[in-house]
Each structure stands twice: as C-alpha cells, then as structure tokens.
Amino acid sequence: MKIASVILTRLGNKYLREYVEYYKKIGVDKMYFYDNNHEDEPKVIEVLQDYSDNGFVEIIPFGNVEGRIQEKAYQDFYDKHGNEYDWLCVFDDDEYVTLNYGNNLKKFLELPVFNNANGVCFPMVNFCDSGIIVNNKNTRLDVYTEIKDLGDVYNRSFYKTIIRGHLMNVSYLAGNYENNNGHFYTDGCHYPVIDGVCYNCLVDCDGHNLNGSCGSLTLYATFNGFLKHIPTGCIDDFMHMKMKRDWPDTENKQHFGYEYFLYYNNHTDEKWNYFISHINQ
Numbered sequence: 001m002k003i004a005s006v007i008l009t010r011l012g013n014k015y016l017r018e019y020v021e022y023y024k025k026i027g028v029d030k031m032y033f034y035d036n037n038h039e040d041e042p043k044v045i046e047v048l049q050d051y052s053d054n055g056f057v058e059i060i061p062f063g064n065v066e067g068r069i070q071e072k073a074y075q076d077f078y079d080k081h082g083n084e085y086d087w088l089c090v091f092d093d094d095e096y097v098t099l100n101y102g103n104n105l106k107k108f109l110e111l112p113v114f115n116n117a118n119g120v121c122f123p124m125v126n127f128c129d130s131g132i133i134v135n136n137k138n139t140r141l142d143v144y145t146e147i148k149d150l151g152d153v154y155n156r157s158f159y160k161t162i163i164r165g166h167l168m169n170v171s172y173l174a175g176n177y178e179n180n181n182g183h184f185y186t187d188g189c190h191y192p193v194i195d196g197v198c199y200n201c202l203v204d205c206d207g208h209n210l211n212g213s214c215g216s217l218t219l220y221a222t223f224n225g226f227l228k229h230i231p232t233g234c235i236d237d238f239m240h241m242k243m244k245r246d247w248p249d250t251e252n253k254q255h256f257g258y259e260y261f262l263y264y265n266n267h268t269d270e271k272w273n274y275f276i277s278h279i280n281q
Helices: 013-026 045-053 069-081 105-109 235-245 258-264 269-278
Strands: 003-009 030-035 057-061 087-090 095-099 119-126 159-164 176-179 182-185 202-204 225-229
Touching: 003 013, 003 069, 003 105, 013 030, 013 045, 013 095, 013 235, 030 045, 030 069, 045 057, 069 087, 095 105, 235 269, 258 269
Parallel strands: 003 030, 003 087, 030 057, 119 202, 119 225
Antiparallel strands: 087 159, 095 225, 119 159, 176 182
16 A cells, blocks of 8 residues: 655644654655745755655645645645555645554555545544643644644534545545535535545545535544644744744635634633734744
8 A cells, every 4th residue: 555645835844844754654655745835935845855855755846826725736736646646645734643543544544444435534633732832842743732622513524535546536626516416515625526526435534424514423532533633833833833824825714813823722811922922023
C-alpha cells in the first residue's frame, strides 16, 4: 500500500517539521506541500529542506493562486498523483489523524470495512489552547491537550477525507451540485464529488456510509479514529498564524478575530490583554 498526503499551507512553518514527522511515523510515504506563502513571507523550503532533498517532501509553489485556493490545490494534487497512490490524505497542517490501531495508517486502511469505500472520513475533534498564552516550543501535539466541546451536532458532522487513488472522476471544485436525489452542497475542502455523485461511497471510521447531511449519527468518541484538530493554538499562535493569514478565500467570509478565537477557547483577561497589546505588531 502506498499513501500520499497533500497540505496547503501558509504561515504554518513553526510546526511543519513536527507535522511531517508525525505523518511519516504513522505510514505516509510522501507529502506534497502547496506553499501559499506570499512573496515577502517565509517559504516552506526554509524548514523542510532536508525532507525535500531526500524526496519525502515535494513542495509546490502556490502563492499567486486566488479564489478557492484549497480546492484548487487538492484538485491539482489528485489530477497529477491520484494514480500513483492507493490512498491520498487531504488534511490541513493543523490536523493530525489519531487511530486506535497503534497509529498505523496502513493497517487501519486494510480493515475489511473499507474494502468498497471511495474515501474514509475522519471526524474532527477540536483541541483548545489549554490556557497557554505563548508556546515557545516547535511542537503542539503534546502542548494543546484539552478538547473543546462544541456540542454533539458539530462534533459528529465535520469531517475530512482520505480518498482512494485510481478513481476516474474526482472533483474538489464541484461546490453546488444537483443529482437525481436532489440538490446538495458539498464542501470540496472536506468531501470530493466522485463520478458526479455527492458523498459517493464515503464512509466514517467505523465503515458507516455518510448520509450527505450530517454524516453518521455516531459521536466521535465511538469511532476507530478521529482527526485531532488544533484550530487556533494559543493566542500568540493564533495572531501570528491564522489571523495574519486570514481565510484563503475571503469573499463572503468573516475575517479572523478575537471572537473567532473564543469559539474554540475560553476567555481570560490575560488573553485579551495580550491580544490588544499585540494587535498592531
């Protein structure tokens, strides 16, 4: 079995080495980084040069692309490399697959429940800042350890997908789509359209088919695996990474700010004072 991973990244350099080592350890064979850093920003190659030299990482310049950047990167990735791998991971640089099979992704994907699946969808479990203001380490997996409970509906409905390779018609750009069952909206960052059908043979980590609305009605705690998502990190991480980056495509989307930070983390006066004192830096 051969597994590849694609990552669109911007201003995420601080934790990319940890991210690469994590996915290398669980069984990914090659990682493709679409570098969306702008001309005056640090480039991915600056922190992953050795991985690039030995061929484990390939870096694709993607700084001048506009509009639906994530979907365009994923589409380019599958179009070019879909026939080279058995499975292709499509996750962000703040999302870590966590499995109940010794964290061995290949053994996990060999489970019989995935034999007929076009994709395996991992529910996202969100981890908050754990009360930290500044993280002085180049690691976050063992720093941000507290789960942020956003309610059952959210925690069982937001997924990211490992897609099977060698499929003929995979679209991350479909967006609004109508098929014989009616009108659907599919978020290409999370679920590709396959052979013109939304949620076509996509299953959760227990092998249950997604129903196309909120996925399986099983809570994440009962899954064989989940996606550890660190959406903001500490307030310092948030301001220097996510907030400076903003949405990849800002059209009709609210900009990141302290209100967004509070969706995933608890407020304290210390965090607010840090935010106010550093907002213009």
